[in-house]
Amino acid sequence: MDAIVQADLLEELKGKLQITWTDEDNDFKKMILKSEAYLSNLTGASFDFVRELEPKEILLERCRYVYNNTADQFEVNYRHELGRLILNVALGKVGVIDGTTSGDV
Known part of the structure; x- marks a missing residue:
């Protein structure tokens, strides 16, 4: 994942979680990369x-579950x-x- 896409996902995730501070940005970046690997x-x-x-929406939702310590419920609910x-x-x-690529078969 390139840095621009990761930065956009980071901002969208923080918006979804209603987080305005930057203290946890590195943790969020790791969360995004791990969720990408999961998918x-x-x-x-x-x-x-x-x-x-x-x-993208599934990735962000998985990050939300991980952030809230409910990752074990993600697969059940999704x-x-x-x-x-x-x-x-x-x-x-x-x-x-x-x-x-998608559509090439």
């Missing part, structure tokens, strides 16, 4: 979080969204698998 491991794909809004994301990756609608 990548789950789907076998990488995502463009600027263009693809569905994976199973439908995660299932839809996995299906959309498999159909080539979102994500990049092995160099194949």
